[in-house]
Amino acid sequence: MAANYDAIIIGTGQAGPSLAGRLSAAGMSVAIVERHLVGGTCVNTGCKPTKTLVASAYAAHLARRGADFGVITGPVHIDMARVHARSQKISEDGRAGNEAWLRSLPNVALFFGHARFEVPKTVRVGEEQLTAPRIFINVGGRALVPDMPGVGTVPLLTNSSLLNLATLPEHLVIIGGSYIGLEFGQIYRRFGAAVTIIEKGPRLIGREDEEVSKAVREILEAEAIAIRTGAECIRFAAHPDGIAVGVDCRDGPPEIVGSHVLLAVGRVPNTHDLGLDLAGVATDERGFITVDDRLATGVPGIWALGDCNGRGAFTHTSYNDFEIVAANLLDGADRKVSDRIPCYALYTDPPLGRVGLSAGQAEASGYRIKVGRRPMSRVGRAVEKDEQAGFMEIVADADSDAILGGTILGTSGDEAIHTILDMMANGATATRLRETMHIHPTVSELIPTIAGELRTVA
Structure with missing residues (x-):
């Protein structure tokens, strides 16, 4: 079936639904397409569930410290099933709320399926052929799974699959000493797991100044989180006790055995299977869609918002992308990405x-x-x-x-x-x-x- 709209939005992450709301309020007909779950990374595998886990981990940490404040408590136990259920419910409620709101918008049609360009202004979703003069790509990203030795021979977790785990790992080994890895490391250590963080670089969160890296390392090590930096050759192999992680570091044993291994070494955009070449939309060497300072691609009438454009990797940058595009398109403004303060x-x-x-x-x-x-x-x-x-x-x-x-x-x-x-x-x-x-x-x-x-x- 073929249908014409004033606008098509591919993806329901932080920028997409808000843009659908603005376009709908302006009297436009909108098709918004979601491949998997409404809400994108933030609601389903990012901010909502992980910060819920952070809150539970902080509660456990504070309970253990009760005596420091003159509050005497008994032994602290973690019910991982309840922790997991709480995290999942908050995500599910957020997703359901977003979906219900989208379905309530006048002139907005929500499609589920894999969107793929056929020509610059036409997108196919299953049996549906959708055409519009304005198309907004908001497909987000996913965890990078690097080509490390043994990576396909053992079960490895990403930030998404770890959130499906309702039991406590005995020993969680985390590959990657940046933002995602450090957050999960402290969370699971406070839940009671042994945690080792392995970082290829010489220090944690290498984009920060050295004083920050040093202070964060001290904070984590004070909670008995093991940290290995300078891991130049990371490799994986099955082991009777779980997964053996090979680490070439100057200090410490050459191999660590964990019950579970989390890959937290970066993210890649979900742009590889959209048919962008058929639309003439360019990407860089990492797969991010090339956009100008107003988030327009090189194809007139096509914009890219959120994590897939490489201009920010946060919920707040994605939402700001929506604000920029909506203001320029509907309010006669001239807002630019370069105007925002990181x-x-x-x-x-x-x-x-x-x-x-x-x-x-x-x-x-x-x-x-x-x-x-x-x-x-x-x-x-x-x-x-x-x-x-x-x-x-x-x-x-x-x-x-x-x-x-x-x-x-x-x-x-x-x-x-x-x-x-x-x-x-x-x-x-x-x-x-x-x-x-x-x-x-x-x-x-x-x-x-x-x-x-x-x-x-x-």
Whole structure:
């Protein structure tokens, strides 16, 4: 069957449904296509379920520390079946809510199936042939499974399949010492599993400044998480006790045996089977769809939003992609990807909140910088909560006083970082931040203090 629409949206991740809502409200007819589950990564295998697990793991950790606060409790036990059920229910509720909302929108048709281009303005979904002058690709990404020795000979987990596990691994070995791996590592260690994190590079979360990597490693090792860096040749083999992971490191044994192994070494876009070549849509060497500063592809009338365009790998960047495209298309605006300030968080405990440039990134970019830093042990709110690990840092341009970025590795860092982000977005200087009164007692109240303690880096 053939049908014509004003717009086709491929994928129901963070950008797709919101865009469908805006286009519907503008009177357009919309076909939105989903291959698997409504809601994309965030709702099904990302933010919703994993942050639910983070919350359960934090509750277990705090319960074990009850005596530190004068609260006497008995032995702490983890009911993994209930932990898993809670995580799944929150995902399922989010998915059901998204799907019901999409079905309620006027002039919006929801299709389930694999969408594939036939020509630039025509997409086939099973027996349906859909045509529209505007097509928006929002297909997200999936876990990278690298071609490591033995990778196809043993059962390996990804972030998606691990979430289906309702039992506790005896020993979870994680390949990859970046954001996903570190979050899962701390979660499962707090649930009671032995955890080893293996990282090919010389340090954890290599994109961060060395001080952050070092502090995060210390936090995780304090919870008895084993960390192996410099693993140049990782390999897998079956073992009577599970899976043997070969590790070529300068220190430690050459092989680790785990009951389960999680691959957390990156993600790839879901663009390989869309027929993009038939539409003339270009991709880069990694498979990300090439877009301009307004998220348009090289084919008129086709845009790419979310993780598949390589311009961001977070729920908030995907949603911002929707905002940019909708504003430009419907509101006569001229918004651009380059206008947004990079920001993200790592949801270990304590969390890492990051905005703009780190000190190392700013220096590498040629800025003459001034930096203010304070350990969380000198933040009253952190001391009161007895969560003193980490530090806060602000980076500013020594010549213009512009705020270049900030880092908060510490309790509430994922929330407090927005103080710095909002000041940057409004063009405020470090001096203006220093002069702004904040509420006591909070983590955020120390941000103006740090802005008043900036020192030029030689």
